[in-house]
Amino acid sequence: MSIFRIHHITKYEYDRPVKESVNNITIYPYQSADQETLQQELVITGNPDVFTYTDYWGNKEGTFNLLTPHREMVIESKLLIRTLALPDIQVPWDVFMPELDAVIGSDLQLLELARASPVKAVSVMYDYINQIAPANKNITQIIADTCDLIYTHFTYIKGITTIESTVDEILEKKAGVCQDFAHVMLELLRMMNIPARYVSGYICPNKNGMRGEGATHAWVEAYIPGYGWAGIDPTNNVWVTNTHVRLAVGRNFTSCSPVKGTFKGPARQSLSVYVSVGYEDGETFEELNSVQLQKQGENEVPEIIIDTFAGQQQQ
Amino acid sequence: MTGDLLFQQYPFVPHIWDEMKDAEAIRRQYLSIYETVSKLSLQDLEKKDSLASELFMSQGITFTVYSDNEGIERIFPFDIIPRIITSTEWEHIESGIKQRLKALNLFLKDIYNEQQIIKENIVPAALIATCPHFTREIFGIQVPHDIYVHIAGIDLIRGDDGRFYILEDNLRTPSGVSYMLENREVTKRIFPDLLASSNVRMINNYPLLLHDNLVSLVTRQTEDPVIVLLTPGMFNSAYFEHTFLARQMGIQLVEGRDLLVDNQKVYMKTTAGLRQVDVIYRRVDDEFLDPLVFRPDSALGVPGLMSAYRKGNVAIVNALGNGVADDKAVYAYVPAMIKYYLNEEPILPNIPTYQMKNTDEREHVFANMHKMVVKETNQSGGYGMVMGNSATEVELENAKKAILANPRSFIAQPIIQLSTVPCLIDGKLQPRHVDLRPYALCGPNGIDIVPGGLTRVALREGSLVVNSSQGGGSKDTWIVDMEGGH
Numbered sequence: 137m138s139i140f141r142i143h144h145i146t147k148y149e150y151d152r153p154v155k156e157s158v159n160n161i162t163i164y165p166y167q168s169a170d171q172e173t174l175q176q177e178l179v180i181t182g183n184p185d186v187f188t189y190t191d192y193w194g195n196k197e198g199t200f201n202l203l204t205p206h207r208e209m210v211i212e213s214k215l216l217i218r219t220l221a222l223p224d225i226q227v228p229w230d231v232f233m234p235e236l237d238a239v240i241g242s243d244l245q246l247l248e249l250a251r252a253s254p255v256k257a258v259s260v261m262y263d264y265i266n267q268i269a270p271a272n273k274n275i276t277q278i279i280a281d282t283c284d285l286i287y288t289h290f291t292y293i294k295g296i297t298t299i300e301s302t303v304d305e306i307l308e309k310k311a312g313v314c315q316d317f318a319h320v321m322l323e324l325l326r327m328m329n330i331p332a333r334y335v336s337g338y339i340c341p342n343k344n345g346m347r348g349e350g351a352t353h354a355w356v357e358a359y360i361p362g363y364g365w366a367g368i369d370p371t372n373n374v375w376v377t378n379t380h381v382r383l384a385v386g387r388n389f390t391s392c393s394p395v396k397g398t399f400k401g402p403a404r405q406s407l408s409v410y411v412s413v414g415y416e417d418g419e420t421f422e423e424l425n426s427v428q429l430q431k432q433g434e435n436e437v438p439e440i441i442i443d444t445f446a447g448q449q450q451q
Numbered sequence: 452m453t454g455d456l457l458f459q460q461y462p463f464v465p466h467i468w469d470e471m472k473d474a475e476a477i478r479r480q481y482l483s484i485y486e487t488v489s490k491l492s493l494q495d496l497e498k499k500d501s502l503a504s505e506l507f508m509s510q511g512i513t514f515t516v517y518s519d520n521e522g523i524e525r526i527f528p529f530d531i532i533p534r535i536i537t538s539t540e541w542e543h544i545e546s547g548i549k550q551r552l553k554a555l556n557l558f559l560k561d562i563y564n565e566q567q568i569i570k571e572n573i574v575p576a577a578l579i580a581t582c583p584h585f586t587r588e589i590f591g592i593q594v595p596h597d598i599y600v601h602i603a604g605i606d607l608i609r610g611d612d613g614r615f616y617i618l619e620d621n622l623r624t625p626s627g628v629s630y631m632l633e634n635r636e637v638t639k640r641i642f643p644d645l646l647a648s649s650n651v652r653m654i655n656n657y658p659l660l661l662h663d664n665l666v667s668l669v670t671r672q673t674e675d676p677v678i679v680l681l682t683p684g685m686f687n688s689a690y691f692e693h694t695f696l697a698r699q700m701g702i703q704l705v706e707g708r709d710l711l712v713d714n715q716k717v718y719m720k721t722t723a724g725l726r727q728v729d730v731i732y733r734r735v736d737d738e739f740l741d742p743l744v745f746r747p748d749s750a751l752g753v754p755g756l757m758s759a760y761r762k763g764n765v766a767i768v769n770a771l772g773n774g775v776a777d778d779k780a781v782y783a784y785v786p787a788m789i790k791y792y793l794n795e796e797p798i799l800p801n802i803p804t805y806q807m808k809n810t811d812e813r814e815h816v817f818a819n820m821h822k823m824v825v826k827e828t829n830q831s832g833g834y835g836m837v838m839g840n841s842a843t844e845v846e847l848e849n850a851k852k853a854i855l856a857n858p859r860s861f862i863a864q865p866i867i868q869l870s871t872v873p874c875l876i877d878g879k880l881q882p883r884h885v886d887l888r889p890y891a892l893c894g895p896n897g898i899d900i901v902p903g904g905l906t907r908v909a910l911r912e913g914s915l916v917v918n919s920s921q922g923g924g925s926k927d928t929w930i931v932d933m934e935g936g937h
Contacts, residue, residue, distance in 0.1 A: 156711055158754035160743055187715050187758055192587035199743075199758040203713055244569055247580035391587075398742050398754040 138378055139174070139416040140340050142215040144352070146395050147408050153205035154401035162336065163213050163394050164188070164196040166382040175216040181209045193333075193391060195384040211395060216416070219340075219378040227276045227366050227375070233329070235361045236275055240331060246359060249331040249387065252323055256304045261327055264289075270328050279358045279368055280375075282324050286317055287373035299389070314371040315389055315450040318354045321370045322388065331359040335367060336392035336450060337382040340413050352394055352411060354450035357385065389450065454496065455489040457880045461873060468613045468870040469882055470534065480535045480931050483649040487642065488532070493878055499641040500531050500875060506637050512630070512691060527630055528924030530874045531641055534885060534906040538652070541902055541930045544615055547799030548605050548891050549898045550789060555622065555776050556893065557792040559599035562775055563590050573791045574784045581859045582781065583829055584774025586737060588744050592761050595668050596895040599770035602661070603891045604628070604905075607799070609870035616802050616867065618886060619782060622773040624734050627905045628890045629692040632657060632699075634927040635903070650932040652902035657890065658699035660901065661732075664894035665700075668766035669729040677719060677726050679703045681710070681733040683751045693734050707735070712755030715762040730766045737771045779828040779862050780806060803865060807858040816863040820847050823863045825854065838915065840866055869915055872926065874908060884909045886917050887928065902930035 144163060165173045178186065184200040191197050202209060240246045255261055268285055270278045291311040299315070303323050306316040318334055325332035339353040355369040355376060365385075367376025384392040399405075463474055471481045488496065507526050536544075561568050562579065563586075569576045579585050604625025606618040635654055639646060662678075669676040682693040684706050697704035703719065710728065711718055718725035733740065739749040741756040759765045775781065783804040786797045805812040805823075816823050820839045827835030837850045854861045871882035889904030906926040907917035917923040 156754070158712060158743055185714055187762060189758075189761055190591065192590035199715070199755060201713060201755055203711070242570070242572060242576050244566060244576045244580055247576050251580060396743065396747075398747075 138340070139216065139218045140338075140381060141414050141416055142213075142217065142338055142381065143410070143412045144213045144215070144338075144394075145410040146211040147410075148209045149406050149408075150207050150399075150401070150403040151405075152401060152403040153207050154399040154403045154405075155203060155205045157202040157206070157209060157397055157399040159200055159202075159209075159211075159395065159397035160393075161186070161198045161200075161211060161395050162195055162384045162392055163211070164198070164383065165215065165217055166195060166337070166384055168382070170219065170221045170378075171381060172218045172220060173215070174218055175214075177214040179210075179212040179214075181206065181211075191391075193384070193386045195386070195392070197384075205401075215381075217381055219381060221376075221378040223377050225366065225375040225377055227360060228363055229274055229276050231275050231361055231363070233270075233275065236330065236359070239361045240329070246331040249333050249359070250326055250329050252326040253303070253388075255307075255323060257307050260307050261324065264324055265328060268324070268328070275330065275358075275360050276366070278328060278330065279325065279360070279366065282321055282328075283356075283368050283370045283373055286321050286324075286370040290317060290320065290370075292317075292371060313450070314354045314369075317370040318356050318450075319388060321356045321368075325356070325358055333357050333365070333385045334388045334392055335376075335380075335382055336384045336386075336389070336394060337380055338411065338413050339369070339372075340379040340381065340415070352383070352409070352450045353380070354389065354392075355380065394450075453489065454491045454493070457493065457496075457875075458485060458489055461880045462882065464871070464882060466611055467868050467882070468609055468611050470536075470609070470870050470872045470885075479933060480537050483645065483931075484533060484535065487645050496531070496875060497878070503529050503531050503637050503641055506640060507633070510633065512633050528910060529634060529637065530876075530883075530908060530910075530924055530926050531638075532873050532875055532880070533638060533927040533929045534872045534887075534908075535929045535931055536887075538902075538930055538932045540615070543798065544607065544887075544889065545900050545902075547615070547617075547797070548603075548889060548900060550793065550795060550798050551605065551617065551620070551785060552600055552603055552891055552893055552898055554785065554789040554792050555603075555620065556597065556599055558788050559770070559773060559776050560597050561792075563592070563772060568788065568791060571791075573787050574781070578780060578784075578859075579775065582775050582778050584737075584772070584778060586772035586775065588757065589760075589770075589772045593763065594770050595670065595763070595766050598893050598895070599773055600776070601664060601668075601768040601770075601893055603893070604888045605891065607887045607889070608802075608867055609885075609887075611868045611870075613870070615799055615887075617782075617785070617799050618802065619779065620777040620785070621888075622777040623769060624736065625888070625890070626689040626692055626734075627888060627907075628657060629695040630925050631890065631901075631903060631905045631928070633695075634905075634925060638927040646929075649929065650934070652930045652932065654901040654903045657892075657901045658696065660892050660899050661696070662700040662702070664892050664899075665702075665730045665732055665766075665768060667895050668768070670763065670766075671727070671729055673729070676729040677703070678730040678732065679705045679710075679719060679728055681705055681707065681731050681735055683735050683739070687734070689734060696732075702732070707750065707752045710753045710756075712753055712759050715755075715759045715764050717753065717756065717759045717765045728765060730768065732768045737774065740767075740771065779804075779826050780808075780859065783862070802867060805863045807854045807861040807863065812863075813854065813858065817851060820851070822865055824866050825850050825861055825863045828860055828862055836916070838866065866915065869909075869917075872906070872908070874910070874924075874926075876910070881912070883912070884915050884917065885926070903928045 182202045186198040186200045188198045268281045293311045297312040297316050306312050322332045335355050357365040357367045386392045568574050600622045604621040607615045608618045665678045680697040717728040735751050738745045740752040742749045743754045744757045789797045805816050807813050823839040825837040869884035873880040874883045885906050885908045887904050891900045906928040907923045909917045910924045
């Protein structure tokens with residue numbers, strides 16, 4: 137059991153005033169038995185009313201708008217949260233595929249989370265699956281081996297992929313950040329008919345240091361009959377215990393994006409994200425990331441008057 | 452040539468149900484049109500025909516055909532001989548459509564909330580998991596009066612046994628109702644006395660009924676609710692219909708850029724400031740409605756619209772997510788839905804439908820390709836369809852390959868010989884195949900179906916494809932009350 141103090145600031149700046157900004161935020165802790173929100177304070181430019189609701193995957197989401205002209209929008213979340221999971225994961229090592237197949241068949245969400253998306257490099261994926269050699273292995277072993285394979289074969293490099301990178305692009309680069317590691321792992325598990333979902337959240341530091349600290353992080357949950365959703369982090373090659381804080385789950389990044397929005401106005405925008413995670417009364421780890429947004433060129437001002445943005449890549 | 456001769460020369464084709472004539476004689480419901488037309492000369496008829504074309508042209512009643520990413524605007528071909536259905540037949544159709552829509556509305560409520568029908572394995576979960584129109588973004592949203600399908604255009608065909616069958620359900624943004632109304636207006640001009648003397652039921656209250664239904668969805672306490680028709684704009688194939696319906700109902704025609712959302716309320720920008728919008732009759736597809744939730748590149752929609760919808764501050768007609776119910780593979784389960792939700796036997800039967808995902812059914816279809824029509828589950832308007840009896844061997848082989856590559860995206864059905872009706876073509880009355888799309892309106896007080904619908908006709912001899920995008924035309928459709936019983 138640990139208590140974490142998390143500070144997450146998302147800041148959009150525009151070189152000219154924009155208006156009619158409408159936004160969706162997925163920065164509330166995921167409601168589940170293994171984490172307890174002690175306090176969350178949300179401060180947004182203009183102090184708008186935030187309308188919250190629960191989405192299809194069970195995530196709490198919020199919508200708000202800022203209609204008047206503005207050159208800056210800041211979304212600041214201060215969170216105090218307690219994780220209740222045990223420091224060691226208790227996954228079963230004796231559950232096999234036939235048991236899973238029997239459960240998936242009539243469960244809509246498991247079915248859709250076990251359905252692979254089309255990947256062009258099918259042969260590359262099957263090569264990886266051959267290395268994992270899932271036949272006769274128990275499900276937990278398959279999941280652990282998949283995680284290990286990604287950790288071993290892919291290099292963690294910031295800045296070479298983007299928020300929109302496809303699995304094919306990541307396969308080609310064999311590198312990326314946590315979002316990319318998670319997307320590849322999801323596809324591999326799904327191709328082996330194991331339901332898997334994307335998790336967006338924060339990772340809390342330990343003595344050894346972990347990748348993805350000081351930013352929003354992403355990992356994977358895989359379904360094991362009799363146990364449920366087991367979290368596993370291919371970026372750090374660890375099972376998820378009490379040092380990960382979950383914000384949202386979904387099919388992929390798109391359904392978990394912490395902040396996305398639209399605005400009107402011919403302006404260039406820049407985004408910076410600051411995340412600090414600390415033990416209550418303990419050491420704090422922080423990072424400020426300037427995010428290169430896809431849609432803006434350096435010299436041209438976009439002609440379109442509606443622009444959309446999907447926030448920061450998860451690292 | 453006289454009109455009488457036209458009827459005498461009208462061929463009788465065995466094994467096809469002709470709606471005007473059986474093996475011996477002209478059916479009773481066609482006697483009044485027979486009496487009128489037989490007194491006219493061919494020249495008179497051709498004059499009426501060209502008058503009809505001029506009326507359509509001058510009113511700008513057009514649609515757009517898409518091919519190779521180019522849109523071509525066309526006049527919708529109109530045949531002057533009405534298609535006639537008796538009131539007895541109509542009552543059967545009407546009760547069948549009402550029953551079906553009740554079940555489909557219950558299905559949509561269920562699938563976006565409790566999902567009992569999946570849990571009880573009546574509809575396979577796998578079918579929904581793979582349905583591209585199952586819309587997770589609207590899950591759990593409560594819609595007014597639990598009505599999802601406010602406007603339905605359910606397509607019917609008549610087989611060689613004279614029975615009506617359900618061909619497909621159109622529950623998203625069914626189009627064509629303006630042609631139904633305009634066809635009637637043109638008939639009034641070219642056969643002025645015939646409608647009254649033939650006891651044809653009236654359809655002209657459709658816009659009024661639709662408007663009443665839209666008003667019934669207003670929840671705000673106001674004397675002056677705002678109802679708008681949201682169009683993608685003038686380049687849309689059905690833009691004529693959007694302007695037509697907005698005018699007929701006296702509501703504003705708007706585009707996405709005319710609206711904005713503030714704190715989960717939708718407003719229309721007017722010269723006098725913002726006015727809150729209560730009901731949106733949208734003719735924009737789901738995926739373009741809100742760039743924040745669906746396609747981020749859409750400029751046709753309104754950012755934040757879904758939050759206003761979720762909060763219940765605006766009604767959207769039809770509801771979002773209806774595509775899961777008119778998917779062509781889900782179609783096969785509608786009779787099961789009727790039994791499950793209503794505990795009734797279907798009044799109007801489905802056409803047998805083979806799921807290409809099922810190996811046995813697929814092999815049966817592959818062995819009988821010449822008797823089958825293959826359809827993409829996700830397409831409409833006659834696009835993505837292969838008719839086994841007219842396709843080349845190469846086309847059939849390609850269809851098989853496409854099916855094997857992605858079986859969930861296809862279904863197959865036995866080819867049904869659609870019924871025929873007489874059309875005036877090249878100076879002769881000639882039988883042509885037709886279908887029927889009645890327009891049903893579901894409101895809090897029940898389901899209304901104006902007596903009639905759009906009869907689409909395959910103008911090419913022998914063709915069974917009636918879609919306007921595939922060279923079809925249309926006819927005025929009469930529901931007649933026959934004196935002295937049937």
